Amino acid sequence: MSDLTLILLAAGKATRFKKPVKKQWLRIANDPLWLHVLKTFRSMHLFENVVVVGHTDELHYMKRHVGDENIRFVSGGASRQASLKNALKTVRTSYVLVSDVARPCVDRTICETLLAAIEKADCAVPTLPVPDTVWYEGAPIDRKHLLRIQTPQLSRTEILEKALKSDTEFTDESSAIHAMGGKVAFVGGDASLHKLTFAEDIALLPCLTPPDTTTRYTGTGFDVHAFDRETPDRPMKLGGVTIDVPYSFKAHSDGDVAIHALIDALMGAAGMGDIGELFPDTDAAWAGADSAKLLRHVVHLLSHTGFEIVQADLTIVAQAPRIGPYKEAIRFRLAELLDIPPQHMNVKATTTERLGFVGRKEGVAAEASATLRWFDWTRQDGKS
Structure with missing residues (x-):
């Protein structure tokens, strides 16, 4: 889709990962995780324009991994939202797909589902139901009204830019667009889109290949x-x-x-x-x-x-x-x-x-x- 830009967010500090290596730099075979995810998206042939957001100290090294002039690298900010706003400054397409490299097991099917859903919405997001009983402020609540929101998320660029001008710190695009009155479309998510936050999450991500430990x-x-x-x-x-x-x-x-x-x-x-x-x-x-x-x-x-x-x-x-x-x-x-x-x-x-x-x-x-x-x-x- 020529009017679509992919933004990959990889600038986090990974403080909850509790490993010497930052999670975006875990080697998947011989590629760092962020590059592995980038290659996965590129293999879908859906994106001509890609923006990768990295930590300022690591940006020079990230650029050495990629020679494609259609891939731009942008310094991240102090928060996920700040990083996204930095990336949006470089976007010239009508639509933008935002994904966290911490959700590495993405496939073409979910992206195509989001593209179909955006026609009648300002933002399309994958969701999962909440299977467990949930209590809130001392009382159980009806879980059928609860949804777990995943990424990637597809948004109309102009709407997303306006939504992020708020002083409120949002944790994802759907929250920001909903807060300004935009329409959010929900599509079925997938357990494979589990987010890598803690070291133990690695076991829940079967798409990750162990590093090549034989090479020096x-x-x-x-x-x-x-x-x-x-x-x-x-x-x-x-x-x-x-x-x-x-x-x-x-x-x-x-x-x-x-x-x-x-x-x-x-x-x-x-x-x-x-x-x-x-x-x-x-x-x-x-x-x-x-x-x-x-x-x-x-x-x-x-x-x-x-x-x-x-x-x-x-x-x-x-x-x-x-x-x-x-x-x-x-x-x-x-x-x-x-x-x-x-x-x-x-x-x-x-x-x-x-x-x-x-x-x-x-x-x-x-x-x-x-x-x-x-x-x-x-x-x-x-x-x-």
Whole structure:
């Protein structure tokens, strides 16, 4: 349908999911959940225009998964409604189908049923009856008047935009449109449209394929910084450890080449680009930044987007200062920052036999490699 836009909402914090990974980034085989749902909708051939709403911190990475120019990515807001309003700013079609990626087991039949129902309504929604006895404010109520509302929901775009101008915070499109006097059409829903809210909900979603736990992803990183001998009061940091020398590094941040190489290795393994894209040296926010904090940010980002760190290997190339006395301290500090066992973090040190700028004691270089795997959500203990 050329006059229809699909909006996929995937910007939530997933605080109730209680797993290291956010639910929208659970790997379904090798695709994150949001991409799996997007592919499911795209396979229906009903939508020429698609808007994916993601968390601001994850939007850059989401875009790296899709090269289709008909798919637009929009930053989410502080609530579901705010995210939807952001998405609607980009919609130019008369109709909009809104779906939460937390309802992944959607099929073409429900979408076609909604399309048929919208002809005589402002909003069409799938519903299920409530099978249990329900009490409200101390008394039972007649359950035949109760409906469980699901997504996706199909709305007339102009009506939905007007409905969301209210100061009231609505939990779905049908509530907003009904509040302004619009007509809502109910169609039969499906138990397969169960919403993934808590970790135990995974068992109720048979369409989800477990992650590929056999594959490992490896990345490499390299960085180099010259010495700064003009500001002796500034400490030198290598691998998150203070080195006892009267000079530091010339850099926008603290210049910790070891951590910078390690960050690039981690980002390379995840396909996230490089450190400059995440922490650009043109941004004053990172001036003098503690690289250990930057690394922790990357570790959290990897965890939230479905990765576990398996191991890392680091080589520091320095004629000066002498790295040997600090190797073990660096290894343990980096293992702590990466949240991996110390034996899975390796640190090596070498010189260039007095060759080149390193050999002339003008700076230090570092190279690193890191290996990642998918978080295995099938395990009861939540660990791989």
